Amino acid sequence: MGEFKAILPQGAGYAIIVGLGAVFMFGMIATTHMLRRYQKEIMTAEEFTTAGRTVKTGLVSSAVVSSWVWASTLLTSCAKEYGTGIFGGYSYSAGASFQIIAFSILAIKTKQKAPNAHTYLEIIKCRYGKLAHSVYLFYAFATNILVTAMLLTSGSAVFSDLTGMSSIAAAFLLPLGVVIYTMFGGIRATFLTDYIHTCAIIIIVLFFAFRVYATSDVLGSPGKVYDLVREAAKRSPVSGNYKGEYMTMESKSAGIFLVINLVGNFGTVFLDNGYWNKAISASPAATLPAYVMGGLAWMPIPFLISLTMGFACLATEHDPSFPTYPDPLSSYQVSQGLVLPAAAVSVMGKGGAVATLLMVFLAITSGVAAEVISVASVFTYDVYREYFNPRASGKQLIYSSHIACLTFGVAMSGFSVGLTYGYISMGYIYEIMGIIISSAVLPVILTLCWKQQNKVAVIVAPVLGTGLAIMSWLVCTKSLYKELTIDTTFEDYPMLAGNVVALCSPCITIPILTYVFKPQRFDWEILKSIKRADETEELIELEEEQDAEQALGLESIQSNDSHDPLNKNSSDSGNEEKQELRVTESKIKPIKTILSSIQKETPEELKEELEREKKALARGLKIAYGLCIFFAFAFLLVWPIPMYGSHYIFSKKFFTGWVVVQIIWMFISAFCVILFPLWEGRHGIYTTLRGIYWDLTGQTYKLREWQNSSPEELHIVKSQISARIHNIESYNNERNLGIDDIIDTESPK
Numbered sequence: 001m002g003e004f005k006a007i008l009p010q011g012a013g014y015a016i017i018v019g020l021g022a023v024f025m026f027g028m029i030a031t032t033h034m035l036r037r038y039q040k041e042i043m044t045a046e047e048f049t050t051a052g053r054t055v056k057t058g059l060v061s062s063a064v065v066s067s068w069v070w071a072s073t074l075l076t077s078c079a080k081e082y083g084t085g086i087f088g089g090y091s092y093s094a095g096a097s098f099q100i101i102a103f104s105i106l107a108i109k110t111k112q113k114a115p116n117a118h119t120y121l122e123i124i125k126c127r128y129g130k131l132a133h134s135v136y137l138f139y140a141f142a143t144n145i146l147v148t149a150m151l152l153t154s155g156s157a158v159f160s161d162l163t164g165m166s167s168i169a170a171a172f173l174l175p176l177g178v179v180i181y182t183m184f185g186g187i188r189a190t191f192l193t194d195y196i197h198t199c200a201i202i203i204i205v206l207f208f209a210f211r212v213y214a215t216s217d218v219l220g221s222p223g224k225v226y227d228l229v230r231e232a233a234k235r236s237p238v239s240g241n242y243k244g245e246y247m248t249m250e251s252k253s254a255g256i257f258l259v260i261n262l263v264g265n266f267g268t269v270f271l272d273n274g275y276w277n278k279a280i281s282a283s284p285a286a287t288l289p290a291y292v293m294g295g296l297a298w299m300p301i302p303f304l305i306s307l308t309m310g311f312a313c314l315a316t317e318h319d320p321s322f323p324t325y326p327d328p329l330s331s332y333q334v335s336q337g338l339v340l341p342a343a344a345v346s347v348m349g350k351g352g353a354v355a356t357l358l359m360v361f362l363a364i365t366s367g368v369a370a371e372v373i374s375v376a377s378v379f380t381y382d383v384y385r386e387y388f389n390p391r392a393s394g395k396q397l398i399y400s401s402h403i404a405c406l407t408f409g410v411a412m413s414g415f416s417v418g419l420t421y422g423y424i425s426m427g428y429i430y431e432i433m434g435i436i437i438s439s440a441v442l443p444v445i446l447t448l449c450w451k452q453q454n455k456v457a458v459i460v461a462p463v464l465g466t467g468l469a470i471m472s473w474l475v476c477t478k479s480l481y482k483e484l485t486i487d488t489t490f491e492d493y494p495m496l497a498g499n500v501v502a503l504c505s506p507c508i509t510i511p512i513l514t515y516v517f518k519p520q521r522f523d524w525e526i527l528k529s530i531k532r533a534d535e536t537e538e539l540i541e542l543e544e545e546q547d548a549e550q551a552l553g554l555e556s557i558q559s560n561d562s563h564d565p566l567n568k569n570s571s572d573s574g575n576e577e578k579q580e581l582r583v584t585e586s587k588i589k590p591i592k593t594i595l596s597s598i599q600k601e602t603p604e605e606l607k608e609e610l611e612r613e614k615k616a617l618a619r620g621l622k623i624a625y626g627l628c629i630f631f632a633f634a635f636l637l638v639w640p641i642p643m644y645g646s647h648y649i650f651s652k653k654f655f656t657g658w659v660v661v662q663i664i665w666m667f668i669s670a671f672c673v674i675l676f677p678l679w680e681g682r683h684g685i686y687t688t689l690r691g692i693y694w695d696l697t698g699q700t701y702k703l704r705e706w707q708n709s710s711p712e713e714l715h716i717v718k719s720q721i722s723a724r725i726h727n728i729e730s731y732n733n734e735r736n737l738g739i740d741d742i743i744d745t746e747s748p749k
Contacts, residue, residue: 004323004338006164007345007353013163016357017170021177024196024365028181028189038691039684040707041188045397046532048186049118049377050281057286057293058677059191063278064100064294065673066194067370068269069201069301070147071154071363072430075337077302079427080257081310082329082339085238085246086650086658087254087640089306093299094635095261099269100295101631104624106270107279107287109448112617114527120276120444121382122530127447127522128455133382135459139440140378143271145412146433148175148371152416154426155364157336162345162353167420172413174361178369179409182376183402187277190369197366199674202666204359205301208344208352209308209663216347219315222656228315246314247650249643256492262636263499264434266441274374284613288620292627297669299635304662305340313343322346335427335490372405379404428490435473435498439465442506452519457510465505473498 035041046052055063073096080088114123121140125133156170181189212219219225229246237244240252269275282290317328323342324333333342344352384400385392392400419429440462446453474484476497481488488494514520650658678685687706694703 004161004329004333004342006162007323007350008163008357010163010165012354013159013165013170013357014173016361017159017173020358020361021173021365024193025177025181028193029184031192032185032189034688034692035188038688038703045380045394045401047188048398048401049277049373049380051186051188051191053281054283055191055278055281055286056283056677056680057290058673058680059195060278060282060286060290061294061297062198062673062677063191063194064275064291065298065301065669066198066201066366067274067278068096068100068294068298069198069363070367071151071158071337071360072426073302074201074305074359074363075154075158075340076427076430077306078310078313078339078343079334079337080254081306082313083238083334084251084254084257085241085248086307086311087249087251087644088257089303089310090249090640091254091258092261092306093301093303094640095258096265096302097295097299098262098631098635099265100275100298101292102628103269103275103279104288104291104295105621105628106445106448107276107282107291108617108621108624110276110279111284111287112614112621113448113524114530116528116530116532117280118381118532119273119377120447121273121378123447123527124444124458125382125386126527126530128458132455132459133386135462136440136444137378137382139271139437139462140273140382141375143268143433143437144273144371144375144378144408145415146429146436147268147272148368148408148412149416149419150426150429150433151364151367151371152412153419153424153429154337155360156416156420157426158338158341158360159357161336161338162341162357168417171416171420174364175368175372175409175413178365179372179405182369182372183405186401187281187373190373191281193369194366195673195677197362200362201301201359202670202674204355205305205308206663206666206670207355209304209659209666211352212308212312212347213659213663218319218321218347219312222659223652225311225315226650226652226655229311232314232317242647243649245649246311247655248648249640250645250647253492255644256496258636258640260431260434260492260495260499263438263503264431266503267434267436267438270441270444271437272371272374273378274370277370277373277377284617287617288624292624293672295631297672300662300665300669304666307659307662309340309343312347313339316343316346319346321349332423332425335425337426368409372408375408376401376404423486428486431490431495431499435469435495435502436466438499438502439463439469439506441503442510446510451522451524452514453510453522454514454517454520456517457513460513461506461509464509465502468505469498469502472501 032041041047041052073092077089077092080092082088084091110117110120110123114126117123119140121133121136124136152171152174155174156167159165159170160167181193185192212225213222214220219228226247233245233247238246238251238253242248242250279287279291313329316322317325319325323345324330329338329342341353341356344356346352348355380397380401385397389396443453443458443461447458473489473494477484477489477491477494480493481491691703691706694700
């Protein structure tokens with residue numbers, strides 16, 4: 001095995017992890033403060049985990065893309081392209097984008113049936129009780145642990161190999177900044193950092209593509225890459241590929257990986273509460289377009305990066321600039337995700353290494369942030385509030401979220417170090433995830449889609465499915481390879497058997513258990529009894545802060561007037577008039593009065609808004625079903641199967657067109673998740689920048705005047721209106737005492 005020579009000094013690795021991590025951390029803390037001051041985004045327990053449930057389409061799409069761009073998206077896709085040819089990269093991208101589009105159905109179902117839920121586990125608990133709830137707590141935490149472990153092991157390996165820094169240090173430092181800014185800003189901070197991460201990753205992917213296919217001295221054109229990859233196939237033909245070629249979609253190993261990828265990623269999307277967090281945080285109108293746009297915008301990222309860097313690695317592995325020259329990458333190095341770094345170093349030298357580190361760092365921190373907020377939500381609402389403190393206040397819930405963030409970050413760093421020293425690679429974790437968790441996917445789907453699924457089925461099916469999957473995986477390994485080792489259990493057929501059994505076994509066990517033990521016939525209205533967290537304490541605290549600020553402003557005015565030489569020549573009555581005017585300008589109405597002053601808040605108009613929302617969601621659900629079926633056929637059948645069965649080897653012109661299409665698709669993605677969120681949020685950006693300008697130029701009274709005259713534009717008002725809309729249809733008509741009750745008594749009849 002050739003040694004992967006570190007091309008950058010250790011300081012470069014520490015500079016990126018610590019320096020860039022600190023920039024994001026302090027940037028998000030400052031952003032959180034600005035949003036609080038200029039948009040009234042106070043950090044309540046609800047805000048921490050749901051962002052007020054008012055996030056728009058573009059930002060949700062960008063966050064979905066960022067959360068789904070794991071390190072493996074970049075590293076494993078390149079490894080599959082390098083090992084199995086052009087179908088390998090397609091298998092990764094198509095096998096992992098469909099789930100995001102399909103998840104839009106569950107996102108809409110959640111908005112319809114459980115609009116006040118914080119996690120999907122709350123829905124499980126409400127419908128099936130505590131025993132079922134505890135079973136799915138295991139699957140939720142297992143998903144978070146496996147995903148985070150994969151992110152940290154791959155990230156620490158890349159930083160260690162490119163810079164020579166300690167993999168232990170990398171594993172502990174990578175999540176540090178993420179945990180801190182998530183604690184300060186909650187899911188809103190993750191949305192904003194996700195947007196920045198998405199922008200940077202797309203730009204770097206395009207940079208790599210243009211460098212490899214247009215400007216590189218080593219490669220420089222699709223034709224040159226094509227010729228070198230065809231030569232590589234002659235030197236080392238690919239077993240299972242048509243004529244051993246890389247330039248063909250007929251690849252047995254890539255086809256098997258497509259199934260493994262498809263099955264495993266159903267679990268990592270549908271059982272990871274992070275994606276439910278984003279669906280819950282989205283405004284109802286944004287739910288469908290956000291997930292469909294996110295899935296389609298994500299697909300070209302692994303598609304193009306694998307097509308570019310996977311083939312660049314093949315084309316340059318016998319060049320003296322290759323990091324392991326004269327040896328190619330070993331199977332363990334490929335599994336660790338070193339194809340992308342090797343290609344970047346070979347084609348672009350130190351610049352490529354730095355770009356790779358930046359991209360991997362952004363992918364890891366984005367993914368870890370999503371997992372941290374997911375664990376915090378589950379621990380807070382499904383462990384702490386459910387079993388330890390059912391009457392927890394908003395502040396107590398936030399405190400428990402902070403504890404969960406810190407504990408999870410430290411624990412996962414230690415766990416990933418153990419995996420690294422046990423030679424458990426990123427690729428191994430990626431493929432084994434489906435075996436462990438995917439048996440819980442169908443029960444979760446049917447919890448929102450089939451009222452007859454009963455308690456016995458929802459408890460027994462996933463546990464039995466996981467047991468059968470592990471048994472199938474190990475028995476297949478033993479029968480085919482005669483021994484159980486990390487290498488043999490990582491082979492294609494055992495992984496395929498385990499993953500397929502995990503996902504499909506509940507298709508048999510759930511109907512049997514449901515009809516043997518009597519169908520449930522569940523009333524969906526019961527799910528609307530799930531309550532939002534009480535925000536009264538935080539709102540009262542905001543009001544007190546405003547009163548204190550007002551008093552401070554009055555004191556400052558009086559002090560300034562007493563030292564103003566012009567005032568010595570003014571009459572006392574004139575001074576009193578001036579002071580009264582300025583105090584009036586600086587005054588902020590209490591938040592409850594602001595809320596009660598909005599005409600939209602009358603019960604009649606709220607009910608009308610609720611009906612409009614229901615109709616929009618019902619229409620969106622029909623569209624989601626249609627899109628799901630269409631893209632399933634397009635990505636998984638119509639596109640790959642004819643090319644697989646045609647024995648076609650790409651011509652140079654066809655390959656060039658393939659590259660051009662991917663680059664165009666990436667530019668469309670950039671528009672959807674980079675420019676569109678800016679356009680949607682242009683008003684909020686303008687009002688925030690205007691508020692900063694007013695503060696810097698001593699015109700703070702204008703900010704207060706605007707907030708006083710335009711309460712409907714404040715985030716706190718929008719989120720409270722959303723809460724009241726859905727409290728109207730609460731199953732038992734109970735309402736939390738506090739802000740809503742106060743407003744109800746103040747609203748005009």
